[in-house]
Amino acid sequence: MEPEPAVGDGYLVARARDGYLDAYxxxxxxxxxxAYRVALRLCGNHxxxxxxxxxxxxxxxxxxxxxxxxxxxxxxxxxxxxxxxxNKVTRGRGADLVDLLDEAADPVTGPAAQAExxxxxxxxxxxxxxxxxxxxxxxxxxxxxxxxxxxxAEVTRSSVPAVRSHLFRARRTLxxxxxxxx
Amino acid sequence: xxxxxxxxxxxxxxxRHLLDAVTLPCGADVDPLLEQVADGHAADLDAHQRxxxxxxxxxxxxxxxxAPVAEAAASPVPAPPGLxxxxxxxxxVLVRDVWYTLQTTNLGFIRIAARIVAALARDTARTVxxxxxxxxxxxxSKIAALTERATFGHRHPHAAVGVLGRTAVVDLxxxxxxxxxxxxxxxxxxxxxxxxxxxxxxxxxxxVNVTVDDIFTDDDR
Numbered sequence: 001m002e003p004e005p006a007v008g009d010g011y012l013v014a015r016a017r018d019g020y021l022d023a024y025x026x027x028x029x030x031x032x033x034x035a036y037r038v039a040l041r042l043c044g045n046h047x048x049x050x051x052x053x054x055x056x057x058x059x060x061x062x063x064x065x066x067x068x069x070x071x072x073x074x075x076x077x078x079x080x081x082x083x084x085x086x087n088k089v090t091r092g093r094g095a096d097l098v099d100l101l102d103e104a105a106d107p108v109t110g111p112a113a114q115a116e117x118x119x120x121x122x123x124x125x126x127x128x129x130x131x132x133x134x135x136x137x138x139x140x141x142x143x144x145x146x147x148x149x150x151x152x153a154e155v156t157r158s159s160v161p162a163v164r165s166h167l168f169r170a171r172r173t174l175x176x177x178x179x180x181x182x
Numbered sequence: 183x184x185x186x187x188x189x190x191x192x193x194x195x196x197x198r199h200l201l202d203a204v205t206l207p208c209g210a211d212v213d214p215l216l217e218q219v220a221d222g223h224a225a226d227l228d229a230h231q232r233x234x235x236x237x238x239x240x241x242x243x244x245x246x247x248x249a250p251v252a253e254a255a256a257s258p259v260p261a262p263p264g265l266x267x268x269x270x271x272x273x274x275v276l277v278r279d280v281w282y283t284l285q286t287t288n289l290g291f292i293r294i295a296a297r298i299v300a301a302l303a304r305d306t307a308r309t310v311x312x313x314x315x316x317x318x319x320x321x322x323s324k325i326a327a328l329t330e331r332a333t334f335g336h337r338h339p340h341a342a343v344g345v346l347g348r349t350a351v352v353d354l355x356x357x358x359x360x361x362x363x364x365x366x367x368x369x370x371x372x373x374x375x376x377x378x379x380x381x382x383x384x385x386x387x388x389x390v391n392v393t394v395d396d397i398f399t400d401d402d403r
Contacts, residue, residue, distance in 0.1 A: 007315045007357060011396060015355050020317035021273065021297070022304060023355075028269050033261035040259060050262055057269045062276070120250035121257060143220060144255040168213040171220055175201045178247055 009073040017064050024064075028057050031074060034145070035081050041140045042085035044129050052088055056080040071154070078147070078155040082137055089133055127177035135170035138163055197243045206236040219244040220251070294383055303352045303390065306378040307371045312362030314398045316371070317355045350379060351389045357396035368392040 009030070015023035035056050040049035059080055060067075067076055128136055134156075141152045142163070152163045203212050210230065215237065218224065224245045231237040274297070286292075300318030307316035352375060358367050372390040379385040 007396075007398065011315075011357065015317050015395075018319070018355065020319045020355055021270070021277070022301065022319075023317045024273070025266065025270050028266045032265045032269070033259070036261045036265060037259040046262070050265065053261070053265060054269055054272070057265075058272055058276075061273050121254040124250050124254035143251060164217075167217070171213075171216050172201050174251065175216065175244070175247055176198065178250060179197045179201065182247070 010069070013064065013067060013069075013073055016061070024061055027073060031077055032057060034074065035077060038078065038081050038140060038145065039085050041128060041144055042082065042133070042136060043088050044125070048085075048088050052081060052084045056084050059084075075151060075154055078141065078145070079157075082141075082155060086133055086137075123178060123181040124174075127174050127181070130177055131170055131173055135166050135173065138166045139170045139174065142167060197247055200240055200243060206240055208234050208236045210234070210237050210240075212240070215240050216244050216248075220248050222252070299350055299379065299383060299385070300352060302378055302382060303354060303375045306375045307354050307356060307392075310367060310370045310374055312358050312367040313371065314357045314359050314396075316357075319353050319355070350385045350387070351391070352379075353391045353393070355393050355395055357398055358394055360397050360399040364394050364397075368394060 009027060012023045012027045016027065032053060035053035036049055039052035039056070040046065043049055043052065056077065060073075060077055067073070128139065131139065137156060138152055141147045141155055142149065147155065149160045149163045149167075152158075153160050156163065158166075200206075200212060205211055206215075208230070218226070219241055224241050227238070227241075231241070304316050304318035307313055307318075354371065354375070356368070356371065358364055371392050375390045376388045379388045
């Protein structure tokens with residue numbers, strides 16, 4: 001296989017919209033690891049994460065016509081993955097991401113058992129799972145995926161001050177959990 | 183949250199005490215300090231922090247507390263093998279990727295998926311110097327319509343190629359590298375793709391429509 005040419009996601013999206021399936025396949029190859037990784041960190045187990053990633057990538061293709069060209073494909077995919085993870089975690093209660101912030105903690109049971117992970121990373125996984133979904137989402141998007149506050153706000157359809165405030169609370173909760181573990 | 187920390191207790195409860203507080207004795211807010219550490223800027227002290235033992239102590243505590251999170255974030259999580267293949271195979275079911283009869287021999291039919299023909303055309307196009315990327319798909323020409331009828335009404339809206347018997351029409355979308363003569367690159371693509379489909383699939387009549395829709399400079403790489 002020749003080295004992958006460096007064409008942008010926007011070009012691939014345009015070709016995929018024209019019906020070139022292999023252009024979409026290239027997008028899937030680029031972004032499937034991200035979709036799985038985010039889903040895994042949000043829902044805490046491999047099987048759900050695989051389902052979410054797969055469904056999200058298919059849904060993205062089915063809705064390519066609705067994709068806004070002024071957005072980035074990855075931001076859009078983050079949106080789809082987080083929505084689907086929310087649905088999985090809340091079993092279709094369909095609450096809004098931001099609304100969930102004020103709900104009681106919605107811990108994910110049974111975090112992924114990965115033998116190679118060390119104890120500190122396991123503690124982080126447990127602490128993350130103990131966060132309410134909205135706080136977990138902003139932590140995963142900002143601290144794990146490296147998205148800026150503005151990007152997190154776009155993904156979660158929220159505002160930068162709201163994201164920052166969610167992160168303030170989430171970091172304190174994570175800190176308390178990690179301190180218990182130390 | 184209990185307000186300012188007046189006498190931070192020594193030892194292991196110090197961090198917990200910090201996390202329950204709103205401000206430090208110096209008046210600094212706790213949340214921005216934790217944010218600073220969590221965003222990887224523990225060492226970027228401002229003018230106040232450089233002279234403040236409370237801030238420096240809190241930053242040091244938070245840095246130790248947050249280290250496992252940074253470590254977890256940095257640990258790679260590869261996609262499960264087969265994820266891309268599973269996604270694409272479901273999408274192909276959705277677009278009803280059909281099989282086209284190419285030949286009837288005395289031993290039976292030889293059928294090759296239209297998307298295989300398109301993939302061969304695409305991969306051949308990518309070997310042409312000056313081609314940065316190429317994609318193959320169906321054509322909506324008359325022959326594609328004929329093909330749909332010829333294949334007993336199978337619809338194939340996103341077909342990679344129109345194939346009827348030993349005749350095919352291939353659409354290629356191509357992005358080329360800046361500086362190469364575009365028409366020569368396109369002509370080269372047509373000739374190579376026609377040769378490949380003749381030699382590897384036995385298609386005798388092949389029309390190759392080449393659309394050059396972008397030009398990349400080496401800076402794009």
